[in-house]
Amino acid sequence: MVAVLFVCMGNICRSPMAEGTFRDAVKSNGLEAQFMIDSAGTTGYHAGEAPDPRARETSKKNGIDIGGQRSRKVTQSDFEEFDYILAMDEDNMSDLFSHCPQEHQHKITLFLSHAPHLPINEMPDPYYGHDRGFDMCFNAAVDASDGLLNLIKKEQSL
Known part of the structure; x- marks a missing residue:
């Protein structure tokens, strides 16, 4: 079983x-x-809350239902339990590194580093912006997800 965790603020x-x-x-x-x-x-x-309505709507219009997800905070056990920990931006990655034991820090990368053709390294936070920001984030997530899955398939021989 390959365990993958996505992290934003x-x-x-x-x-x-x-x-x-x-x-x-x-x-x-x-x-x-x-x-x-x-x-x-x-x-x-936002612990226990569903994703932002704009994130749910953007995902749903692209055929993906995220409405059943609930927010939670990263726990210390996540660093041991997950094989891949993907931060959305440098601030969150820095926060993860500051709490992660040294032996697990190799698991943490920027999510968009798995889509090197994109002109950005960090996923912009769309929370205070317009719906277009959610569309951009969704599309970037699709590209990075494909790149990440290809990497995991190679590394894990799937």
Whole structure:
């Protein structure tokens, strides 16, 4: 079982969309039984909440339902339990590194580093912006999910 965790600040916009697009990529490849996929936030401000309505709507119009997800904060056990931990931006990656034991820090990367053809390295936070920001994040998440899945398939011989 390959465990993958997507992380943003509040776990209501970017990481839920990343989780949804990655789940879709895994399903399209017939690999659902080989993955555990989740998302979390570096803060617990929205713990227990569903993703932002704009994130749900953007995902839904693209054929992915993320409405069943619930926000949670990253826990210390996540660093041991997950094989791949994908941060949406440098701030969240820095926060993850500051809490992660040294022996697990190799698991943490920027999510968009798995889509090197994109002109950005960090997933912009669409929370305070317009709906177009959610569309851009969703599309970037699709590209990064494909790149990440290809990497995992190679590394894990799937």
